[in-house]
Amino acid sequence: MTATTTAPPRAVPHGAGAPRAAAVDLTGTGTLLRFVLRRDRVRLAVWTGSVTALYAYFVTALSALYTTAEERQSRAALMGSPVSTLMGGPGYGLDDYTIGAMLSNELIGWVAIAVALLGVLQVVRTTRAEEESGRAELVRAGAVGRHAPAAAAFLAVLIADVAIGLLSAAVMVGGGLAVADSLAVGLATTLVGVVFAAVGVVVAQLTEHARAATGLGVAVLGAAYMARALGDMQQTHGSWLSWTSPVGWAQQMRAFVDLRWWPLALHVALVAVLLVVGTLLASRRDVGAGLLATRPGRADAARTLRSPFALAWRQQRVALLWWTLGLGLLWTASGTYVEGVEEMFAEVSRTNPELLALFGGRDQLVGGFVAVMMLFGMLLAAGYGIAAVLRARSEESAGRLEPVLGLPVSRTRWFAAQVGVAALGTAVLAVTTGGTIWLGAVLVGVGDPGPGTFVTAVLVYLPGLAVYLALTAALYAWVPRAAAPLPWVLLTLGFVVGVFGPLLDVPDGVAAVDPFDAVPRVPIEDVTAGPLLALTALAAALAVLAVVGFRRRDLPAV
Structure with missing residues (x-):
């Protein structure tokens, strides 16, 4: 009689085993995506409409206010100062300041902040905040893969950003601006938002609390914007520091002045890197936990906390x-x-x-x-x-x-x-x-x-x-x-x-x-x-x- 024995499974260190053997699990992503789009349809529509309306208003108002070359050059003189460079952009097209050049130089940076905030806030709200509330664990009890919630959150923002980009390009073309440059600005707007949606995926893996994850994402946005601003102040049309910022890449396309498309590839590459990092980090933590250790709190509340x-x-x-x-x-x-x-x-x-x-x-x-x-x-x-x-x-x-x-x-x-x-x-x-x-x-x-x-x-x-x-x-x-x-x-x-x-x-x-x-x-x-x-x-x-x-x-x- 021959006995057959089976070796017991090898012990796996906490949080480090299954992800090494398992592939990316996106089961249920489509269902979660439909749910997110239905639940947040008003929120996403407001963001989309607001950014589109901002582009429409900018083109319409400035076209009405600056009707001659002399008037536009008076604005260019204002925008050539260091403080204007800090707040606006690198100053392409100031020697012939058209409405399109105004938009590219002055508005893209501010729109980038808006779509970046949308990306960070929406992804953190749909992932980390759901885990913090305990709802994500209930969802994961069904046929839902480990990476599906983050994928659904990212895809929802991607859809909103694409809508923002297309509608923004449409209103620019409708305002009389060049088609190719308008499409470039719309695509740049989309990709900046997608970059920071990917940033949201990463920061959502790091902390246990949605507020802290949002703070990290906004801090990354602030650093990116300041890198663009300080880099543009260091040198005419930007220095090396400007090229460290996704916001700077959008403005370095020189839309409506001397259009170049290749900076968009930097956005695509960064999105790919961030998504890979976010996926790896998600594979190495438990649901509800963060990768960064939480500082232990006091055993009792301080006296200064004992009131509403x-x-x-x-x-x-x-x-x-x-x-x-x-x-x-x-x-x-x-x-x-x-x-x-x-x-x-x-x-x-x-x-x-x-x-x-x-x-x-x-x-x-x-x-x-x-x-x-x-x-x-x-x-x-x-x-x-x-x-x-x-x-x-x-x-x-x-x-x-x-x-x-x-x-x-x-x-x-x-x-x-x-x-x-x-x-x-x-x-x-x-x-x-x-x-x-x-x-x-x-x-x-x-x-x-x-x-x-x-x-x-x-x-x-x-x-x-x-x-x-x-x-x-x-x-x-x-x-x-x-x-x-x-x-x-x-x-x-x-x-x-x-x-x-x-x-x-x-x-x-x-x-x-x-x-x-x-x-x-x-x-x-x-x-x-x-x-x-x-x-x-x-x-x-x-x-x-x-x-x-x-x-x-x-x-x-x-």
Whole structure:
């Protein structure tokens, strides 16, 4: 009798065995992709429509504003300064500044930030955030491969980016720009977004928490943009540092000036590398775990965490820090323009006097420039405030609110803490805007307007900012599903009315909807108490309405 023995399976180290023998497992990718597209169809459509509308608006508005070569060259003189290079692009085509050259030099970098954020946020939301919530483990219990969730997330962003690229190219061609160059810009827009979707796949493997993964992805984007900006400042048309950035590659195509296609191959190669790295990293970790070790926390909460306000502050402080640093650098750079405002617009005042309406007229260019910069800053501060208030909605939808309210914490106290931290952060950004614009002017030796003017400008905007926050809170309290889109629509209207109202002849009834329309444009307009008191009363009424609504409705309702 012969006995046959089977050797026991070899022990496999934790997290390192199966992936070495198994191929990439994409089982269920198609099903997950359809689910992601269905669930996020509104979100992706808004991103697609917004970027496309930005291209359409840029082409239409600049074509109307700069109708002659002289007018376009006056803008080229402005864009040739180092600060403009830092904020815009490498400066191709400044010697013959066409509308297409303006788009390529000034807009591609900002659109790249938008599509890059879409890539990082969407991929992390669909992968790491799902793992953190525990839903991914339930999905993986079915016929779903290890790599299918990341593949579905990446493909969803790819589809959105392709739509953005094609629609953007279409509106450029419709605006009279060259077909080949328009297609190149659209393709570059698509590939920048795809690169950062692949970045999202990688960072989602590294940490246990979606917030940390998003932070890493945004940090990579910030480094890429600064590499482009500093590289372009080092040398005319960019230095070697510019070529380390995917954002720089898109602008180095020289669209509408001297088109070259080959930089797009760099995007394709980087996407391939990042996807391979992301796949390998995903094969070497457990579901729900990250490859980077998490620092152990305290056994007991610190005393500073034992209140709803402290908890809300801890959740939002990092975002506020990055917003403050980013906007501080932006407005300091913008403040340096105060020194040469009159010279910059000397040619514009002769060739295109209508454009001066944006800055209050020929006799108050410096004050008008400061007023426009303050408006930009306050619109961004309002955007932060809206996002911060909506953080409460995220806490509720994620199921973290009900355990908190199970403690001796009232609804009103928790809600007031969330809105209070958002209001505090918004006020910090408002002060940062005024202070850093003034600092930029001082750095180049300009002492007028003085600090008192900027203090006044910040103070008069606070009631308008309060209206934005209180309205968002009221919508969240009464109609949670409308809390996300409606405040952003109002903010977009405020941008159009505030910046281009004098040129577009916006009806008074439409302009009155904008909370900032009642705010005096310091220093070119006198401050009157009536409109500011009315905004304050409106904000207070909306705040009371928000508290009442939140106390009355069921939880969760989002």
